[in-house]
Amino acid sequence: MFALVDCDNFFVSCERIFRPDLQNKPVVVLSGNDGCIIARSNEAKALGIAMAVPYFKVKSMSERGKVTLFSSNIMLYGDISRRVMSILQDAAPAMEVYSIDEAFLDFRGMPADFDLEAHLKSLVETVQRGIGIPISIGVAPTKTLAKLAANRAKKSTFSSSKVYIINSNRDSIREILKPTPIADVWGIGRKSQVLLRKNNIETCYDFVNRSAGWVKQAMGITGERTWRELRGEKAIDFVGESDGRQQISNSRTFSSEIYDFDILASSIANFITSCVTKLRAQNSTVGLLTVFIQTNRFKSNVEYNESRVHRFNVESDAITEIIPIATKLLKSMYRVGIGYKKGGVVFSSLADKSARQAVLFDTIDRDKQDTLMNVLDNLNSKFGNHTIISARKGFDALPIKRENLSRCYTTSWSDIIEVKC
DNA sequence: TCTGGGGTCCTAGGACCC
């Protein structure tokens, strides 16, 4: 059996750890730049606040004191996530971290007398008491069914214990599928919903009763996989240890439109710096670099979305090499007089650094470059992240809008929580 | 006035090879 552990309203729950007075009150968390809503407490959902709603639509509610807003505090959420995951890790033979607030646990091959339900109920307690984060757990023979089970675990109408189990036998799976709307299924997005509705498929039960051939023809092999998983047949693998990301990217919507090349170039350099940090942390090199800039997509006048790609002859992880290339790419698509609202970079074709091949006629001294990068890494880890940065990166070129930021309680000494006695 | 960011996987079509 597989278990899916899901933290309830994760970002909101993180904020509540340090603001227990907000328990049972409407709370939302905003995206970067305070753009739109990315997490809601149950009370906020009950007020009718939808996901991804732009900030200005709820601003007045917060001013009237109806709902409490937070800017995202990603440092804090990442740290809390690591703590939760480390408890989960010890609770199962294998774990796959699926996102910042979700993980699959693999309980296949447990002895027949193992009481999984009791074990998971106590896990819910442990995480709540140890970290202060409420979690829900769904258990089923496939990952897709485990996702459905976790949704039920969250709802008190189905579960009072926050653990919901779907057994492997056919009839009990069938009972679950009958009333469940197909739109609730992991892997069925907007496009597929439209297609299925056109074919009179409303529930999971309608869906699994179609033939495999029909599903494959209409929805491709991903659709067929979902179909098999819903019938209780494992079609999506459990991925044990993750071997690092396939792709690393960084992008931002700017708080206002940018016309100036140097400011644009300095934010691109910022994106590169952040990607390189992640790249080096997983000991990879980048083979393909994409730089893109876009105008405001909510304005109907000129639309200008451009991207440029650079393929490295020798994969690189050196900021000193990548930033000038990115700047050149930017220069080739930049137009005077256009206001850019968003920009970003994508690193793909990542490779293992130790596997880098020496290339004849390589114009760069790789050993020297590595030495320099290592010095930079060491200085930055010793004295703080922005001690030494590339000149192009600049300082504070674009302050991010975060008007309702909570403190970095767990990752920054100056923000550590104070206790009044 | 104000509208997120970071990912994965799959597919179709072009280039190229023998």
Next chain:
DNA sequence: TCTGGGGTCCTAGGACCC
């Protein structure tokens, strides 16, 4: 005159997820 076909790799774009 007659003008293949299969395999692989790459890339852009779509769909989906949290």
